[in-house]
Amino acid sequence: MAFLSISPFVIGLWHLRFRWKSFPVKASDQFPKVSILVAARNEEKDLPRLLASLDKLSYPAEKLEFLFANDQSEDQTLPILHQWAVGKENVTIINTEKLKPGRNGKAKALAKLGKLCQGEILFFTDADCKVPRDWIQSLLAAYKGKTGMVLGITQVAGRSLLGRFQELDWWMTLGFVKVAADWGIPTTGLGNNMSISREAYLASGGFEGASKSLTEDLEISRKIRQAGFTISHQVSEKALARTKAEESLPRLLKQRKRWMSGVVTLPWYWQLALGLQFAFYPLISYLILSNWLFGLLFFMLKVLLLSSFIQYFASKTGQSLNRYLLFLFDFYFLPLTLLSILYYFWPSSTEWKSRKYR
Known part of the structure; x- marks a missing residue:
């Protein structure tokens, strides 16, 4: 299960390297x-x-x-x-x-x-x-x-x-x-x-x-x-x-609450992929408590795969990212995901463009 939780990044890296589809712009009248x-x-x-x-x-x-x-x-x-x-x-x-x-x-x-x-x-x-x-x-x-x-x-x-962590988040999602x-x-x-x-x-x-x-x-x-x-x-x-x-955490959570309304309607395989990403965190906690050395090495492997996937994908557009922020990305992603889930189920309206939706 632990290795399954990092499989999306392994598959993603393999695709970026060997199965990438490009559409070059050709001269035309x-x-x-x-x-x-x-x-x-x-x-x-x-x-x-x-x-x-x-x-x-x-x-x-x-x-x-x-x-x-x-x-x-x-x-x-x-x-x-x-x-x-x-x-x-x-x-x-x-x-x-x-x-x-x-x-x-x-x-x-x-x-x-x-x-x-x-x-x-x-x-x-x-x-x-x-x-x-x-x-x-x-x-x-x-x-x-x-x-x-x-x-x-x-x-x-x-x-x-x-804001810089949001950039990495977008690169990962769009990847x-x-x-x-x-x-x-x-x-x-x-x-x-x-x-x-x-x-x-x-x-x-x-x-x-x-x-x-x-x-x-x-x-x-x-x-x-x-x-x-x-x-x-x-x-x-x-x-x-x-x-x-988004300029602040409250504004970011309002954005994610709106997005969550779409996430819950995604096909099962997309929800499985998202679930695997989140499942990594309780699994790595268990591994570290059971065998701290193996757990730490496995966490470092995941960080390496994640950062490589995001950086490689961004490089396809000529962009270079901060490697230190890439290594810290999980410490942004986990709490934001937890807060987004909690905020989605919180009994409040969804606010977007100064309008409220129920």
């Missing part, structure tokens, strides 16, 4: 029409960074359209969008209506945009992200055959210790998403960096059918697979978006 859809709510602080990165996209401007949904913002989000749109003929800005109780505001906003867009491929990111210059070409390169969704890769940026996608195993979407073909979007029902879920990207990925399409994961520096880390 064919540029399909692309729509970029963004839902924004109270994003005056981070929105300018996204808009600046959209201005730098290398994709032909005449083949791009930008669609923004101002989701009942109470700050300067809407004026910032209008100012950016001045002189641009390929920008559409709408306002959402007041949300019905229990509905996902982001999913409803994206559903409205989905009815307006004209692109052959729909791109999605968040208002607090920054996308790379060749983002469009990079994700387009992964469309082949029945591919209906292509995920990019997102790096969490934070200067605090908590397993990449392994699953390459093997054709059903996986999640990535709402802040993904694209969907128009054909797959329409066949799946779009975000209209995901408005009752707080993890709309996971829900739409399910519907796309059910419609007969596959999902690919493009991991490269050209597909690397950046977003900010």
Whole structure:
């Protein structure tokens, strides 16, 4: 059982080394029409960074359209969008209506945009992200055959210790998403960096059918697979978006409470993989108490496998991580996981974007 608990990292490392699927960008004079859809709510602080990165996209401007949904913002989000749109003929800005109780505001906003867009491929990111210059070409390169969704890769940026551990957490999670996608195993979407073909979007029902879920990207990925399409994961520096880390533990726990609502709906094999990760900690405690030397050596083996997996995966996008933080990652991951589980079952509402959901 102890060795089974570290098997995901062994399998992951083997895959990164021997079974990695890459989708190189090839020179082409064919540029399909692309729509970029963004839902924004109270994003005056981070929105300018996204808009600046959209201005730098290398994709032909005449083949791009930008669609923004101002989701009942109470700050300067809407004026910032209008100012950016001045002189641009390929920008559409709408306002959402007041949300019905229990509905996902982001999913409803994206559903409205989905009815307006004209692109052959729909791109999605968040208002607090920054996308790379060749983002469009990079994700387009992964469309082949029945591919209906292509995920990019997102790096969490934070200067605090908590923020830097969140970055490692994201690298680990997305590393397993990449392994699953390459093997054709059903996986999640990535709402802040993904694209969907128009054909797959329409066949799946779009975000209209995901408005009752707080993890709309996971829900739409399910519907796309059910419609007969596959999902690919493009991991490269050209597909690397950046977003900010949660600034405090309470905010991080609110994020994880929302994510947990999606985790509990995952297939059994994903829940088994997550369970094995958590099972390592009581097992290693037992081993150390029974035979401290063997237990300590086994813990060091797990730390080595984990840190190697995360570092190797991040290196696929040209990133280098702090090895000391990698060695300390378990001392962040265990307490956060315990707190997230407790907070999920705590009888309180889920708070997201200044809204409360039951």
